Amino acid sequence: MDNSIYDVIIIGAGPIGIACGIAAKNNNLSHLIIEKGCLVNSLYNYPINMTFFSSSERLEIEEIPFVTTNPKPKRAEALEYYRRVHDKYKLNTCLFEEVLACNKNEGVFEIKTSKAQYIAKHVIVATGFYDIPMYLNIPGENLPKVSHYYKDPHYYAGMNVVVVGASNSSIDAALETYRKGAKVTLVVRATDISHRVKYWVRPDILNRISEGSIDVYFESNLSAIRQNEVVISTPKGDVTIPNDFVLALTGYRPNFELLRKFSINVPDEECMIPEHNPETMETNIGGLYLAGVVCGGLNTHLWFIENSRIHAKMIMDSILSKN
Structure with a gap:
C-alpha cells in the first residue's frame, strides 16, 4: 500500500x-x-x-x-x-x-x-x-465478426460490410472501407445522415450514396446477425443481405x-x-x-x-x- x-x-x-x-x-x-x-x-x-x-x-x-x-x-x-x-x-x-x-x-x-x-x-x-458501447441487443451481436470499435479499413478489403449508424465514426468507417474495396451497406435509424457529421465529410458520403457506391437503408434497424448474412428491418419489411462483417458504431x-x-x-x-x-x-x-x-x-x-x-x-x- x-x-x-x-x-x-x-x-x-x-x-x-x-x-x-x-x-x-x-x-x-x-x-x-x-x-x-x-x-x-x-x-x-x-x-x-x-x-x-x-x-x-x-x-x-x-x-x-x-x-x-x-x-x-x-x-x-x-x-x-x-x-x-x-x-x-x-x-x-x-x-x-x-x-x-x-x-x-x-x-x-x-x-x-x-x-x-x-x-x-x-x-x-x-x-x-x-x-x-451502446449495444444493439439483437441475435448474433456476440459473433466474432461484429465489432463496436473501428480501427483500420484494410482489414475489410473485398468484404461485405454493414456499418450501423450515421455519426462521424460510422461515416468515416463506411467511406474508408469502401475505398479499400469493401461492399458497404449503411443502416441508419434516422431519415438522413446526421448533420453532426464533419462538414467536409458529409458531402462525400451523400455523393457516394447518390451514385450507388454505398448502399443505405434509412429509417431502418439491424434486427439479426448471422454467420453469412444480416437481417435489416426497413419501412418496407425485412431485408436479408450477404454479410462478412458488422461495424456496429452506435455510440x-x-x-x-x-x-x-x-x-x-x-x-x-x-x-x-x-x-x-x-x-x-x-x-x-x-x-x-x-x-x-x-x-x-x-x-x-x-x-x-x-x-x-x-x-x-x-x-x-x-x-x-x-x-
Whole structure:
C-alpha cells in the first residue's frame, strides 16, 4: 500500500485528466493520475486515420501550442501532443492500473486498484465515455465478426460490410472501407445522415450514396446477425443481405456502474447525468469531483476537450477554497 496521502487523485489520464494534473501541480497540490489503459487511452482507440473536428488550438492545454500542418489535427498528432505535454510537466501517473473502488472514510478517500491502494483528500473522476458501447441487443451481436470499435479499413478489403449508424465514426468507417474495396451497406435509424457529421465529410458520403457506391437503408434497424448474412428491418419489411462483417458504431456511454460504486448519484431517467454542482464540479460526495465528458452522462455531445478544459481550474478553485 502507498502510505502517502495525496491532495488529489485523478482517475483517467485523458486530455482532461492531464489538465487536472497540471492544475494540481501548478497549485502545489500533490497528485496522482491513475489510468486503466495507456496514456490518453480513448484517443489511442480512435480509428487510425481519424481527423478531429476541432482545430488544434482548441485542443491545447495550458496554452502549450499544438502545432500541425493540417487544417484539423489527426489522431497520431494528438497522441504525440498530449504525451509531450504530460512529460513536460512530469506528471505523477500510473498506467495500466484499473480503479476498482473509491470509498470515503473519516474525511479521506481510500482507493483500491488492480495493483495497489491509495489515500487522497480529494478525487477527480475524468473517465470519459468511450469504454462501453451502446449495444444493439439483437441475435448474433456476440459473433466474432461484429465489432463496436473501428480501427483500420484494410482489414475489410473485398468484404461485405454493414456499418450501423450515421455519426462521424460510422461515416468515416463506411467511406474508408469502401475505398479499400469493401461492399458497404449503411443502416441508419434516422431519415438522413446526421448533420453532426464533419462538414467536409458529409458531402462525400451523400455523393457516394447518390451514385450507388454505398448502399443505405434509412429509417431502418439491424434486427439479426448471422454467420453469412444480416437481417435489416426497413419501412418496407425485412431485408436479408450477404454479410462478412458488422461495424456496429452506435455510440458509447460512461461507466455508470463505476460511478455508482463510488456512491455518486446517477439518475435512471433522461440522460443519466451524474449529480454534480456545475459551478464547482463537485458531486454529491464532498471532495469527489467530475471532469470532462463524463459529466454529460448519455449526452455525450455536451462536453468535448475544447469546452471542458475549464473543469480543471473550476475544481482546483473549489479545493483551494476549502483548504
